Structures are given as C-alpha cells and as structure tokens.
Amino acid sequence: MTSKSLYFNLFREDGKRRHWSIALSFLLFFFTFPVRVALLLSNESKGEMDYKYMVSTLNEWLGFQNGLVAGFLILMSLIMGVSCFSYLHSRQKVDFYHGIPVSRKHLFWISYFQGIWIPGAVYGLNLLVTIGIAGVSGVPLMEISGTAFTGFALFILHYAMMYSLTVTSMVLTGNVVVGILGNLVLNFYSSCVILILELCFDTFFRTSYGGGGYFLSKWMDKTSPFVLFVTNVGRLYPGNPKGGQEIRIFAVFAVTVALALFSFWLYKKRGLEAAGKAMAFKISMPIIRIPIVILSALSGSVFFWSLHSSAGWSLFGLLCGTVVSHGVIEIIYHFDFRKLFSHWKQMVVSALLAAVVFCGFRYDLFGYDRYIPAENAIESVAVDVNNAFYWVDYGNPRKDAMGEYYWDYVNSGQYILDNMKLQDREAVMSLVKKAVARNQELNHGNDASYTRNTDGREYQFSVKYILKNGKSVYRSYWLPQIEAEQEIIDIFDNPDFIQTVYPILSQTKEDTAWVRLSRSGQTNIVSRDRNGTDKAMTEQLLLAYQEELRNLDAETMKRENPIATIQFMTKLQAEAEAKREELQSSWKYSEVASRGYYPVYPSFQKTLGLLRECGINTDVWTDWSDIRQISIDGVQYTSDSYRYGQRGFEIISITDQEEISRIMSQAIVEEYSSMNPFWERREEDLALFGVITGSGGSGQEVRYSVPLNALSEDVKAEMEKRKNEG
Structure with missing residues (x-):
C-alpha cells in the first residue's frame, strides 16, 4: 500500500521541479490581471471614464469572455501536458519513475493533477489580488466577484479539457515532437475534414446551401476541443439569452473526464519499451495515418481543381497529396527515410478512397443536385x-x-x-x-x-x-x-x-413604445409613449402599418416604391435610446436604437393619414408643385476627379415644370429603392438627381433616381456631351 505521506511528498517534489512553469504562469497572469486592472483603475481615478463603463470593462476582463486569457490557457495546456508527461519519452526517466515505491496509478494521477493545479493556483492567486486592488480602489466587490469567479471556474474547466487532450497525445506517443504533432492532429483533424467537405460541397454541387448542406458546420465544435473552447468563449457569458449553456458546460466536463480516463487506460497498457519510439502503440499507426492520407489526397485534388478545373490536374493533386503525406508520416513513425513507402498497400487504398470521395462530389454520383423530396x-x-x-x-x-x-x-x-x-x-x-x-x-x-x-x-x-x-x-x-x-x-x-x-408583423402593442419616421436623413419621433399619453396613437400606427404591410402584394411593389421609412421601437430599444440621450452620447447603443426601420409605400393611406394627425406633412412627399429645379448629378457622366469637384461643371439643371412633372412621375427615392424586392436596378439605365423639398429653413434635399428614358432628348444629349468632355 502506498503511504499517503509518500504520495503527497512526491506531489510536492514533482512541483519543485516545475518552478519554471510556475514562474511562466505567474508572469502571464500577473500582467493580465493585477497590472492591467491597476492601469484601468488609474484611468478611472483621473476621470477618463465613467464609473458604470469601468465596472462593465472590469467584468468583461475578469469574466469568461476574455480571449487573451483563453489564448494563454490553451498555450499553457500544451506546455503543462508536455512537461508533466515528457518522462514517458525517455527510457532512463521511465526506469527512474517506475523505480519509486509508488504505483503506476498514483504516478499518473500525480502528474495529471500537477498540470491542472499549477496554472489553477497561480490564476486564482492573481485573481484574488486583482479583486483586492479593485476593492481598495472603491469598486464594490459584489459587482465584480461573481463574474470573476464564474470566469475562473469556466476557464479552468476548459483548460482541463485542453490539457487532458495533450496528455492523451503524450501517452499515445514516445517522442516529444511527435506528441506535439499528435496534439495538433487530435485538435484540428476533424475541423479540417469539415472545411474540406464544405469546400467540396460549394465547389461541385450547384444546390449546396452554406457549404455541406448547412449541417457540417454544426459539427465543428462537437468534434474538436479547441473549437469547443473558442466557441464557448463567445457564447457563455452573462446575459446571453441563447439556450444550451448548461449542456455546453456539461459537454466540456464530460469530454475532460473521458479524455482523462482514456489517457489513464492507455497509460496502464503502455509498455516500458515505448519510450523513444514515435508511437507507443503499433495499432494506432494505421488508425492515424490512413485518415490523414485520405484527407491530404482529397485536399490536393480539390486544390488543383480550383486552379485549373481539370480532372487531369485533380488526379495529379491527389497523387501528390497521397505520396507526400504517406511518406512524411512513415518517416516520422520510423525515423528512417528508407521507410518512405513501407505499407504501400495502405497508401494505395487511401488514394482510392480519396478518389471515390472526389468523384462522388465531382460527378454527383449520389444525386445530390437531383434531389427533390417526395x-x-x-x-x-x-x-x-x-x-x-x-x-x-x-x-x-x-x-x-x-x-x-x-x-x-x-x-x-x-x-x-x-x-x-x-x-x-x-x-x-x-x-x-x-x-x-x-x-x-x-x-x-x-x-x-x-x-x-x-x-x-x-x-x-x-x-x-x-x-x-x-x-x-x-x-x-x-x-x-x-x-x-x-x-x-x-x-x-x-x-x-x-x-x-417581416418580424414587425409579430410585434405586439404591449412591446411597442415609440414610433419614429425617417426620410432623407432626417429622423423624427412621431409618437412617444410617455406615461400612456401617446399610447393610443402608437398602437393605432402599429396596427395600421401591420395591416397595410401584410396586404402589400407584388403587383403594388411593381408600381410603387417606398417614400419613407418607419420604426416601431420596442420598449427595450426605447430604454436604450433614453439612456443614450441621458448620457448625451451619439454612439452609445446606437446600433440597438437605430434598427427596425420598414418602408412606407404611397398606397399605405391609413398609415399616412395617422402620420398627418401626428403633424407630419406627408402630402409634400408626392406633391411636386413646389419643385422649381432638378439637379442631375454629374458624377454619372465624368470620371475626372478634378472636374467632378467643380459643381458648376457637373450639374445639369432642369427647370421646365412640364418636364419636372414627367420626370417626378417616374422617379423613386433613391435611399429606399433597395427595400423593394421587385425594383430592377440597372445603374447604366438610371439617372441620379436631387431636389429641394419644403421651404425656408425646413427645406431638405432628397435624392431620386429615374430611368433614362424619362429624360428629354436634349438632356440626354447634354449628359452624353459632358461624358465625352470628362
């Protein structure tokens, strides 16, 4: 029986031999947390940022969404996994460790937990120091400690997963360099397979949706611990409404436990003579080599197809990928160039399998493009x-x-x-x-x-x-x-x-707070629900617009184009806009408050009528009697940047009222033309121009476009003349 004191003494002595890893971990986390946060708080003390922004920044930095910490831990998982189990790759060290009166079971778990304990303890210590610095600086600990400790727990759990994979690769191999290469294979092979298959779907299938028929990318984070880690950093954060967070955390825990137990099982099966060899288990050699050769051959064929779209070049790429990958792997396995074509039969089988996959895509052997469900x-x-x-x-x-x-x-x-x-x-x-x-x-x-x-x-x-x-x-x-x-x-x-x-059609009256109207860069609040005073008008506008948008048919869109846009702000959007006004910030929450505008068509008479009741003069949008001049933009007929800057040269003015009416009857507001799915836009057949609407200080320039055939022959001749001059 192994004594507990000997067990813990060995654990302590093993830790003493890893002073360099402790020092490296400490430096990384010291500058990442205490130093970085101290700099942040010093800026706050100088009044360079507001308090709420500072607390938000602290939570982002201390929480699980810190990509820099994720990168450090991924690097540390490789370093610690290699250092803790590198003794398996040396005959002398294996003999020494196995000569200690401690069972192989305890030797494995001592080394395994040592690799988690060191970065975990250093990370935790620096995190406590950081929280202490924040507390001394006047930051309430309750506002940051929860996020900090949650981030710590999630990071260490994900680190343990990555570390366990490194341990697996080290136990599978008998050489440090081969072990690192094996770690890369275990982390990225499945992702490379998915990427190549997606490329094949996009290259050869004319009906492919999003690469791989939309399903391959969903497997990316389910087949690679590295991708799972990176994906979780973007999804597991406070306030994220997307479901499945608990499942993701459990998946990381399950993968970690499975890898640790698998590594331990391999460790017990591993022979002492494996040290110094490339692979510790002979049976694993074809299991790893054949899939890599198949992927390499397929990648080579697809690469040369993308260059020349030729079956001959694809065959050349397939042969190159097969021979090169098989030869390199055999050299790594045997440390001998003479073994370049050993197991040539497996190489041929791998090439044939890759050829079958390539032909399946290239000639649609399985009827992917012909598929129509019954x-x-x-x-x-x-x-x-x-x-x-x-x-x-x-x-x-x-x-x-x-x-x-x-x-x-x-x-x-x-x-x-x-x-x-x-x-x-x-x-x-x-x-x-x-x-x-x-x-x-x-x-x-x-x-x-x-x-x-x-x-x-x-x-x-x-x-x-x-x-x-x-x-x-x-x-x-x-x-x-x-x-x-x-x-x-x-x-x-x-x-x-x-x-x-149109998601607006599902929006409820209860969740609608403000109504805003936008036309040619000018935005106005039409109705704002302040303590219920404008609630009735807000609801009427929403219901009227929903009815008219729902009844908008394709024939109407062929005849008409939008003349303005309207936004029905949700209560959360209104909160964000009110907060932005309170902070007097032009950018804060602008991406939230400015979303959700929909087109207003001339036939939306109920909506336009209610807007008029709110004081919006919608008649001027279709009334051309006050237009005295149309100015056609000269950028359409000259490419000379110097002349383009001379406004007198580039503008063609139209003042004839009859011609103005004819042009405006076919013109559309340029800003909203793309919101009509049935508007056919051909740049070469359009003329862009601007008009001033309104009067006095309320006048505004509105940009229009009109088919060239709506212009008089004189105007078209003048445009052609200026184009030749330009």
Missing part, C-alpha cells in the same frame, strides 16, 4: 429569396447582466428558414423542379468550369424541406427571372411567407 414526405417548406430582405434587422434588442444594451443579431437566411413553415408549397416546388431541370442540362462530367449565361435578372433562393420524419434538408437554387417570376410573385403573395420575413 411530395408525401414533406411536412412543410421554407424559402428565402436571397438578398430580398437584407435590409431587415433580424434579431432582438437585449440587456445583459451588466446593464448594457446590445442587438442579438440573427442572419437573415437563418432566421427565415428557421421560422417559416409554408403549408402551401406549390409555388416553391414548381421553382425547385424548374431549377433542378436546368441544373441537369449542365453536365457534371465537363472539365470546364461552369459559368451562368443569362440575360437580365436572376433569382437565387434557398429552400428548407421539413420532412415528416423530422429531418430538415437544405438546398440553394437559381433561375432566370423570365422562368421564375410568376412563382416568386405567388410566394410573395403568400400570407405565411410575409408573416415570417
């Missing part, structure tokens, strides 16, 4: 017309635990596909069938790279099939406008589609 297997569908709603702010305003407001952003495509469930899918499936049929006209066997040759506009759209078996399938397609327009109109006229793509 009608009776579909529960519902979701469709995102790419770039049609890029201007919509998807997400929600949030307030974190430190009282800071922020916008919880959601990608537009992700939001639409995750929230839409269309039961009426006839138009969508018609589009899909047309797109798949067009894709089949393009032979996957051609070596020439594919280029779309279409005249005019084309629609790109992504579809999510929600199947009855619970599976979701993603695809992306494209079609020329002439083939897709009718189905696109039918989709835009679908109430379920509109309800999803």
Whole structure:
C-alpha cells in the first residue's frame, strides 16, 4: 500500500521541479490581471471614464469572455501536458519513475493533477489580488466577484479539457515532437475534414446551401476541443439569452473526464519499451495515418481543381497529396527515410478512397443536385429569396447582466428558414423542379468550369424541406427571372411567407413604445409613449402599418416604391435610446436604437393619414408643385476627379415644370429603392438627381433616381456631351 505521506511528498517534489512553469504562469497572469486592472483603475481615478463603463470593462476582463486569457490557457495546456508527461519519452526517466515505491496509478494521477493545479493556483492567486486592488480602489466587490469567479471556474474547466487532450497525445506517443504533432492532429483533424467537405460541397454541387448542406458546420465544435473552447468563449457569458449553456458546460466536463480516463487506460497498457519510439502503440499507426492520407489526397485534388478545373490536374493533386503525406508520416513513425513507402498497400487504398470521395462530389454520383423530396414526405417548406430582405434587422434588442444594451443579431437566411413553415408549397416546388431541370442540362462530367449565361435578372433562393420524419434538408437554387417570376410573385403573395420575413408583423402593442419616421436623413419621433399619453396613437400606427404591410402584394411593389421609412421601437430599444440621450452620447447603443426601420409605400393611406394627425406633412412627399429645379448629378457622366469637384461643371439643371412633372412621375427615392424586392436596378439605365423639398429653413434635399428614358432628348444629349468632355 502506498503511504499517503509518500504520495503527497512526491506531489510536492514533482512541483519543485516545475518552478519554471510556475514562474511562466505567474508572469502571464500577473500582467493580465493585477497590472492591467491597476492601469484601468488609474484611468478611472483621473476621470477618463465613467464609473458604470469601468465596472462593465472590469467584468468583461475578469469574466469568461476574455480571449487573451483563453489564448494563454490553451498555450499553457500544451506546455503543462508536455512537461508533466515528457518522462514517458525517455527510457532512463521511465526506469527512474517506475523505480519509486509508488504505483503506476498514483504516478499518473500525480502528474495529471500537477498540470491542472499549477496554472489553477497561480490564476486564482492573481485573481484574488486583482479583486483586492479593485476593492481598495472603491469598486464594490459584489459587482465584480461573481463574474470573476464564474470566469475562473469556466476557464479552468476548459483548460482541463485542453490539457487532458495533450496528455492523451503524450501517452499515445514516445517522442516529444511527435506528441506535439499528435496534439495538433487530435485538435484540428476533424475541423479540417469539415472545411474540406464544405469546400467540396460549394465547389461541385450547384444546390449546396452554406457549404455541406448547412449541417457540417454544426459539427465543428462537437468534434474538436479547441473549437469547443473558442466557441464557448463567445457564447457563455452573462446575459446571453441563447439556450444550451448548461449542456455546453456539461459537454466540456464530460469530454475532460473521458479524455482523462482514456489517457489513464492507455497509460496502464503502455509498455516500458515505448519510450523513444514515435508511437507507443503499433495499432494506432494505421488508425492515424490512413485518415490523414485520405484527407491530404482529397485536399490536393480539390486544390488543383480550383486552379485549373481539370480532372487531369485533380488526379495529379491527389497523387501528390497521397505520396507526400504517406511518406512524411512513415518517416516520422520510423525515423528512417528508407521507410518512405513501407505499407504501400495502405497508401494505395487511401488514394482510392480519396478518389471515390472526389468523384462522388465531382460527378454527383449520389444525386445530390437531383434531389427533390417526395411530395408525401414533406411536412412543410421554407424559402428565402436571397438578398430580398437584407435590409431587415433580424434579431432582438437585449440587456445583459451588466446593464448594457446590445442587438442579438440573427442572419437573415437563418432566421427565415428557421421560422417559416409554408403549408402551401406549390409555388416553391414548381421553382425547385424548374431549377433542378436546368441544373441537369449542365453536365457534371465537363472539365470546364461552369459559368451562368443569362440575360437580365436572376433569382437565387434557398429552400428548407421539413420532412415528416423530422429531418430538415437544405438546398440553394437559381433561375432566370423570365422562368421564375410568376412563382416568386405567388410566394410573395403568400400570407405565411410575409408573416415570417417581416418580424414587425409579430410585434405586439404591449412591446411597442415609440414610433419614429425617417426620410432623407432626417429622423423624427412621431409618437412617444410617455406615461400612456401617446399610447393610443402608437398602437393605432402599429396596427395600421401591420395591416397595410401584410396586404402589400407584388403587383403594388411593381408600381410603387417606398417614400419613407418607419420604426416601431420596442420598449427595450426605447430604454436604450433614453439612456443614450441621458448620457448625451451619439454612439452609445446606437446600433440597438437605430434598427427596425420598414418602408412606407404611397398606397399605405391609413398609415399616412395617422402620420398627418401626428403633424407630419406627408402630402409634400408626392406633391411636386413646389419643385422649381432638378439637379442631375454629374458624377454619372465624368470620371475626372478634378472636374467632378467643380459643381458648376457637373450639374445639369432642369427647370421646365412640364418636364419636372414627367420626370417626378417616374422617379423613386433613391435611399429606399433597395427595400423593394421587385425594383430592377440597372445603374447604366438610371439617372441620379436631387431636389429641394419644403421651404425656408425646413427645406431638405432628397435624392431620386429615374430611368433614362424619362429624360428629354436634349438632356440626354447634354449628359452624353459632358461624358465625352470628362
């Protein structure tokens, strides 16, 4: 039986031999925490920052979201893992350690916990000193201690995971350098596989959605401890509303325990003769080599395809990747150049497997681009017309635990596909069938790279099939406008589609505080709910706008374009805006308060009427009787930067009232043209101009664009003349 005193004496003596690692850890954490925080507090004492901002900064620095500390701990996990178990790679040290009257079990756990104890103790000590410095400087400890100790616990847990992986790589190998390389393989191999497969999806499949059909990237942090650590730093912080935080923490704990037990099991199985060899277990050699060679061969073939789009060059890349990777690994395994082509049969098998994968993508052997689910297997569908709603702010305003407001952003495509469930899918499936049929006209066997040759506009759209078996399938397609327009109109006229793509339609009266209007850079508060005084008007505006936006059809959007934008601020947005006004800051929370503007069309008569009741003169937006001059911008007809700066040279003025009326009848407000998904914008067919609306000090310049065919021949001739002069 091993005595407890001997066990702890050995633990203490082992720690004495690691003074250098203790010193390194102390220096890193000393300058990261006590010194950095002391500098921060000295700035606060000089009045260079407000108190709340200082406390918020302290919490960010001491909490789990500190990326610098994450980087230090990842580095330390490698250093400590190598130093604590490097004795396994020396015959003399192995004999010495195993000659000590302590069981191999205790030897392993002494070394293992030593690697966690040293950085943990140094980190904790410096954290206590830092909190003490903050307390002496007048910062209430309750405001920072919770975040600091939570950050400490999470960082040490994630460090233990990374450290355990390093220990595994050291036990698997018999050489320090090979052990470090093994650590890199265990950390990054799966991520490299996912990246290469995503590249293959994007390169060879014309219907791929987001690389790998949207599912591969979801596995990135589930297959790599390093990626899991980095991802958690961005997701596990106070105030983050996203669910699954407990699951992520438990996953880190489970991976740590599994790696530690696996390392211990390998340690017990490891023979004494393994020291000095590249790999401690012969059976692990092909298990590691074959997947690396397959990945290298596939990477080589895809790389040369991306350069020349040729099957011949892809074969060359595959052979290069196979031979080079197999040869290098064999040299590392045996420390002998003569072993370059040992196990050549495994090399050939690896090359063939890589070739099968490459051909599967290149020639679509499994029918990825031809896939259309059976009608009776579909529960519902979701469709995102790419770039049609890029201007919509998807997400929600949030307030974190430190009282800071922020916008919880959601990608537009992700939001639409995750929230839409269309039961009426006839138009969508018609589009899909047309797109798949067009894709089949393009032979996957051609070596020439594919280029779309279409005249005019084309629609790109992504579809999510929600199947009855619970599976979701993603695809992306494209079609020329002439083939897709009718189905696109039918989709835009679908109430379920509109309800999803415009989050304002789901906003409630209870969560609406202010209404703001914006036109040509000028923003006005139309209705502000102050103790309920404007509540009725705010609610009327919201309900009227929701009704008219919901009833906005494609034919109306073909005839009209927005003339202004309106924002229905949520209560949290209003809080952020009020706080910004209180702080008299032009930038504080601006990204929260400025989001959520929607277009106002001329046909929105209920909304325009209510705006008039609020004192907004909306008639002037469509009344051109006061316009005395149109000034066409000269940047359209000269590229000479010197002449462009001479305003007298570049402006073409139109003052004839009849021509002004004809132009304005076809003009649109340039600022809002992109908010209309049915507005076809061709820069070469448009003329940009400005007019002054209003009178006196309230006048403002509004920028318009108009088709060139709306201009008189004299004006077009003058533009051409100036262009030639420029």
